[in-house]
Amino acid sequence: MxxxxxxxxxxxxxxxxxxxxxxxxxxxxxxxxxxxxxxxxxxxxxxxxxxxxxxxxxxxxxxxxAPAAPSVPAVDENAKYVTIKSPMIGTFYRKPAPDKPTFVEVGSSIGKGDVLCVVEAMKLFNEIEAEITGKIVKILVDDMSPVEFDQPLFLVDPS
Incomplete structure (x- = not known):
């Protein structure tokens, strides 16, 4: 169907x-x-x-x-943050290997090109790099969880 x-x-x-x-x-x-x-x-x-x-x-x-009557848009408290999304379907990993430390934590400062996580798809481990400079505010996905294309992974404060 x-x-x-x-x-x-x-x-x-x-x-x-x-x-x-x-x-x-x-x-x-x-x-x-x-x-x-x-x-x-x-x-x-x-x-x-x-x-x-x-x-x-x-x-x-x-x-x-189903289509409903138009409503007043809710104010999003996360609107000031930039969302980093998954570029592919796969499994989200916060560490490069099980015995290694995580790439980033909440509060970590990041710069352009910094590796934030790894998404494994079809036995290929793809490093996800930051495209902005800022500070990690929230990690939205648990380690070793499946992720979808365009699924939010991190919230970053660009200021």
């Missing part, structure tokens, strides 16, 4: 006046809940059933919200 089919299903359910619909096909489970009085926006939960693997992992749950 692709995104277009899910969107069409959401429209169909919201126009039908049904409060809740559950659909299971193969490895996909979809639950669509609507409110009859229109007090809250429609929310759709899409969950993919976990595959049998050597390491058991739970499947991610994605929330897809």
């Amino acid at each position: 692709d995104l277009k089919e899910i969107q069409n299903l959401i429209k169909f359910v919201s126009n039908s006046g049904v409060a809740e619909v559950k659909l299971e096909t193969g490895d996909i489970k979809i639950t669509i809940r609507t409110t009859l009085e229109g007090n809250t926006p429609d929310i759709t939960y899409v969950q993919q059933a976990p595959m049998q693997q050597a390491v058991q992992q739970s499947a991610p749950v994605q929330q897809v919200a």
Whole structure:
């Protein structure tokens, strides 16, 4: 089932006046809940059933919200910081090797070209370098965690 089919299903359910619909096909489970009085926006939960693997992992749950009324944008306290994102999918490592110290810690000063972490993809260890000068404010990913493309890794204060 692709995104277009899910969107069409959401429209169909919201126009039908049904409060809740559950659909299971193969490895996909979809639950669509609507409110009859229109007090809250429609929310759709899409969950993919976990595959049998050597390491058991739970499947991610994605929330897809139906279009809602425009709201006032929230003030982001991290807006003054620069976010360093993962350039690829892989496994995030804070150390060059298990017996070595971490590349950076919260409070570390960094400069352009400094190595911040390593992302391993297909047995290749790619060093992620800083493109700005600043101070590490927050590390957003745990060591040895899987990361997605464009996932935030670090918050840096450029001042």
